[in-house]
Amino acid sequence: MESFHEVFELVSEYCKGEISEVAHKVWIKDIEPLKLEGSTAYLGVKTDFKKKILEERYLGLLATAFENVLGFEVKVEIVCQPDLSPAPEPEAPFLSKPSGNGDYEYTFSTFIIGPSNKFAHAASLAVAANPASTYNPLFIYGASGLGKTHLLYAICNEIQKNSPQKKIIYAKGEEFTNELINAIATQTTKEFHDKYRMADVLLVDDIQFIGGKESTQEEFFHTFNTLYQAGKQIVLTSDRPPKEIKTLEDRLRTRFEWGLLADIQPPDFETRIAIIRRKAQLLGSTMPDEVAEYIANRLKNNIRQLEGAVKKIIAYEELAHTPPSILIAQNAIRDILNDNQPIPVTVERIISEVSRTYSVSAQDIRSNKRSAQISSARQIAIYIVREITQMSMSAIGEEFGGRDHSTIVYAIQQVEKNMQHDSVYKETIEDIIKNIRNN
Numbered sequence: 001m002e003s004f005h006e007v008f009e010l011v012s013e014y015c016k017g018e019i020s021e022v023a024h025k026v027w028i029k030d031i032e033p034l035k036l037e038g039s040t041a042y043l044g045v046k047t048d049f050k051k052k053i054l055e056e057r058y059l060g061l062l063a064t065a066f067e068n069v070l071g072f073e074v075k076v077e078i079v080c081q082p083d084l085s086p087a088p089e090p091e092a093p094f095l096s097k098p099s100g101n102g103d104y105e106y107t108f109s110t111f112i113i114g115p116s117n118k119f120a121h122a123a124s125l126a127v128a129a130n131p132a133s134t135y136n137p138l139f140i141y142g143a144s145g146l147g148k149t150h151l152l153y154a155i156c157n158e159i160q161k162n163s164p165q166k167k168i169i170y171a172k173g174e175e176f177t178n179e180l181i182n183a184i185a186t187q188t189t190k191e192f193h194d195k196y197r198m199a200d201v202l203l204v205d206d207i208q209f210i211g212g213k214e215s216t217q218e219e220f221f222h223t224f225n226t227l228y229q230a231g232k233q234i235v236l237t238s239d240r241p242p243k244e245i246k247t248l249e250d251r252l253r254t255r256f257e258w259g260l261l262a263d264i265q266p267p268d269f270e271t272r273i274a275i276i277r278r279k280a281q282l283l284g285s286t287m288p289d290e291v292a293e294y295i296a297n298r299l300k301n302n303i304r305q306l307e308g309a310v311k312k313i314i315a316y317e318e319l320a321h322t323p324p325s326i327l328i329a330q331n332a333i334r335d336i337l338n339d340n341q342p343i344p345v346t347v348e349r350i351i352s353e354v355s356r357t358y359s360v361s362a363q364d365i366r367s368n369k370r371s372a373q374i375s376s377a378r379q380i381a382i383y384i385v386r387e388i389t390q391m392s393m394s395a396i397g398e399e400f401g402g403r404d405h406s407t408i409v410y411a412i413q414q415v416e417k418n419m420q421h422d423s424v425y426k427e428t429i430e431d432i433i434k435n436i437r438n439n
């Protein structure tokens, strides 16, 4: 029989499907499976409070999960043992420990190399082998779903494997921003500084999201300098190169360009085929050549989509006992393309991005106030709404304080005119549109 730990892993997995991710993380994930004696499972927790909550709310779920996994009825006993197994302090904590996507780990060995990504791959390998001594910072950029996060995690995993004592901190640009805002609100900015500035390796995914946010950029600037001067490695990813993140301050842009910029392009046909085959293999199956070619000819720009198609086809194979065929691939691809329809952008989202960029409140943008700064931000918001939504002029007017059709047309013409004469103005608007679309 498998060890009780393994049994409990399956129990925990079962529970995960039944309750929210947060509840699972808080109440179930950290349970210490102690022993199975007869048909009683003893589960350890660190505090009386946890024991109480588990007993009140989750005993039934745990019992059902055990029964499901083991095939017989199990009585669950929660034991509070604060001293017997104190929570070990991790040696080198990740902020949010990156691993993989559930099917496989994001490591160098699961990354397929082709002409489109070999430069970024080689640079990542070099950084992982010798942090802070080759390329610093390493800045990886490319469109969505092409493997930036995979490479970032691979660097993390490799450094952690070779030097477990190193403190690796991983965050998304958005998380860095939100954490800072929380720290400011709760007056814990010192803890925030300490946390990031103690890193031996700092990896920030989707750094473009700090663009336009003044205090975040300020904070990141100091974090960057502190780490860089102390000889620590920094790795950043973005959907575009630094010079195209128009709302990024120059002092950050130049720093991001100090090290190495490595781009990732969409994979060519051979690489797409290799990826399809490898994904099928990782899922314990094989993809017939004609099906692999069929997929590779239709999904060209996004590896996440290729992977999604392979997963669907193999799930179908397992559930319906039907081998992969072009017909099944056709359905899978149709589903993937439908699933990936962009979420419609709301006026609220546009206004909030404009408000952030020009430091004008969303309320003022929607109002009738006429100061130059507010009017200009409002005109830009109107222009962007017209550019990227299907709304009619009068519906847009409604959103912006009940303005009439001609006022909206006037605002759009003003912006178009300004864009022709002022390249910074134009690029900032393009940047805002990219952020809205990519979020």
Ligand SMILES: Nc1ncnc2c1ncn2[C@@H]1O[C@H](COP(=O)(O)OP(=O)(O)OP(=O)(O)O)[C@@H](O)[C@H]1O
Pocket (backbone or CB within 6 Å): 101, 106, 110, 111, 112, 113, 117, 142, 143, 144, 145, 146, 147, 148, 149, 150, 151, 239, 275, 303, 304, 307
């Ligand atoms: N070269 C590759 N070999 C194997 N798998 C890959 C490769 N590139 C991407 N993938 C897989 O494709 C999926 C999407 O990749 P990833 O999340 O790294 O993309 P991304 O560039 O970070 O996208 P986004 O900007 O949307 O976050 C992942 O599951 C990843 O493992």
